Amino acid sequence: MTQGHDRTSSNSILNQQDRPAHKPTYCAVSDFFSRENIRNVLIYAPVGICILHRMRIHWANPACHAMTGHEYLSLQGKSARTLFPTDKEFKRVHNTFITEIDQTRSATVDSRLSRVDGTAFDCRLRACRLDPGDHSQGLLIFVSDITEIKSEQIRENQARKMEAIGVLAGGISHDFNNLLMALQGHLSLMGVNVNRPEKIKHHIRQINRLIETAAEITGNLLGFARGGKYQVEPLDINQVVEIALTVFQPGKENIVIEKKLDPDLYKVNADRSQLEQMLLNLLVNGAQAMVDGGTLTIATHNITIDATDIFHFAVTPGAYVEISVQDTGIGMDETIQKKIFDPFFSTKIPGDMKGQGLGLSTVFGIVKNHGGFITVESKKNAGSLFRVALPGLAPVDVQRFGEENDAFDLMPKGGETVLIVDDEKEVLQVGADLLDALGYQVLQARNGVECLDLVTKYPGKIVLVILDLVMPVMDGKETFYRIQKLDPGIKMLISSGVSIDEETKMMLRGGCHKFLQKPFSMDRFSRVIREILDKPA
Structure with a gap:
């Protein structure tokens, strides 16, 4: 033709x-x-x-x-x-x-x-x-x-997912069983040392440390599941880097850390604790790759991605903040590079208990959950370079990170009537006890229906409802909207073990005052409550 x-x-x-x-x-x-x-x-x-x-x-x-x-x-x-x-x-x-x-x-x-x-x-x-x-x-x-080809791909993907879930469940159960054993041991020793206050304080400190470790594991899981953005706010990445480097302990004297931070960096809309976790995981990964020591370089700068830029995956054009972590360690071949973001993949020797095997998969989940992407460049015996790109924002003021103070005398207190709603008996009781210790008048409900009954029974008296999301009979989301109709003047705090989803964000935009991720300390609890109650209506 x-x-x-x-x-x-x-x-x-x-x-x-x-x-x-x-x-x-x-x-x-x-x-x-x-x-x-x-x-x-x-x-x-x-x-x-x-x-x-x-x-x-x-x-x-x-x-x-x-x-x-x-x-x-x-x-x-x-x-x-x-x-x-x-x-x-x-x-x-x-x-x-x-x-x-x-x-x-x-x-x-x-x-x-x-x-x-x-x-x-x-x-x-x-x-x-x-x-x-x-x-x-x-x-x-x-x-x-290509119906048969697609069906086969779906079956293969499903098989890989089930295998990954099995590995994930096994690893998490192992970590939590170890934590539970340690908690049980300290509780038993508290009974033995009941008349020795200094020993009791030591066990309490160790139990608090174990609880923080358990919270880190669940945080890693939420990040891995790409659902871990809890409190999103405009952040200065350079400040987050400085905090991560303060916490980071390489464990080796012969590791040199270099910083190359762009002072005119865009802000990013992100969860501070998740980004700190991401950076710490990358830093730890780099340090462990440098068996005989070396240089660990962390850098930040602004980049712009155009529609003409070529990637092997979908990338939205626009302004980004790039955080790079480079080590001079043992590097990786292409086979290992293809697996590094898989859950519980590790190049460590079997039996080495350092790390939970969720480091880089957690990093990947956190980055994707924040709308960014991550790439890696590495060669065997030539080190590795990880680049994380997060969508940039226009300049805004960033609140600085504040340390919590666990001293009970310094915790803000009150005397208002607070209604706490949770279907877990133990969680409900400990929440009520914390509120009582802080001086509040406490009402308790085990689900949304009981909550609405109490709101109706005490009109104008309840100033704050602390609301769980996942409950039988009537869940927290439906309860929230029902309370708004019954008494729009009641302030509300969502306290949940699950992360923020789109519907929760709608609740926060639609009148809910705060979201508090479980578990939390008494100091954090007391300050969030006062922040809500002291804010003008």
């Missing part, structure tokens, strides 16, 4: 109602490009072939009709939209075709096509222009049914 070939002439080849009476036979290459042979190739091709002109079906071969359930030649003249389940999917494929063909002369898109019976199937569409030099000409589309 030459550039000046008339489209009507080609149509006379394709639009014959009857199929040839014989199947094509082998012929010399010089004789191949005859009308009859071209027609036979198009008709008997095992893949769908479709010619579009101005996004209307000019012609489609029997295979294309068969896979969509239409009678042969019944699609001719119809809009290509007929073959797609939704307008959105049709527009997506169309835009991709036009963009990629203009750039590379061909395009490949995985999509779904509709059948006559209303079902749909997975397909791979390959497209090129009939005449590359003339954009007014139509498109030649090849359609392959």
Whole structure:
């Protein structure tokens, strides 16, 4: 088919109602490009072939009709939209075709096509222009049914997910069993040393430390699950880096830490504790890679990603803050690099109890949860460079990190009536006891229905409701909206063991005053309560 070939002439080849009476036979290459042979190739091709002109079906071969359930030649003249389940999917494929063909002369898109019976199937569409030099000409589309391939991929992915969940559950149960054993030991020793106050204080300090460790594990899990943004606020990454470096203990005297921090850095909208966890994990990973010591370099700077920049994954163009952590350690080969973000993957010797095996998978989850991305560059015996990019913001004031004070005398107290709602008996009781110790008048409810009964019973008396989210009978979210209708003047604090989701964010925007992640200290609890109650309505 030459550039000046008339489209009507080609149509006379394709639009014959009857199929040839014989199947094509082998012929010399010089004789191949005859009308009859071209027609036979198009008709008997095992893949769908479709010619579009101005996004209307000019012609489609029997295979294309068969896979969509239409009678042969019944699609001719119809809009290509007929073959797609939704307008959105049709527009997506169309835009991709036009963009990629203009750039590379061909395009490949995985999509779904509709059948006559209303079902749909997975397909791979390959497209090129009939005449590359003339954009007014139509498109030649090849359609392959990849349903079985997709199904096999889904089965393989599901198997990998189940295997990962099994590894994850085993690792977490191991860590928590160790923590529970330590807690049980300290509680037993407290009973033995009941008349020795100095020993009791020692055990209390150790129990607090173990609780913090358990909270770190659950924080890692939430980060791994990409749901760990608890308290999002505009942050100065340089301040977060300084805090992480203050906490970081490399454990080796021959490790030199270098900082290269851009003073004019964009702010990022993020959870401070999660970013600190991410940086600490990267720093620890780098230090452990430098067996004989070396240099650990952490740097920050602004970057801009354009639509023309090429990545192996989807990246939204715009301004980003990049945090890089580079070590001069043993490095990694390509095989290891492909696994480093998997949960519980480790290059450590079996039996080495350092770390929980969630370090880099947690980093990956935290970064993705904040809308960013992470890359790694490494070679065997040549160190590693991790780059984290987080979406940047316009300059804003950032509140500095404040240390908590556990001294009871310094904790803010009150005398107002507070209603605490939680379905877990032990959690409800300890929450009530904390409130009572802080001087508040306490009411308790085990679910949303009991909570609403108490709000109705004591109109105008309850000033604050501390509300769990996950409860039977009536959950926290429904309870929240019911309370707003009953008494809009009541202030509300969400206290939950699950992380913030989109619906919780809506509650925070719609009148809820704070979100407090479990577990929390008494000092933190007391300060959040007073912050809510002392804020003007």
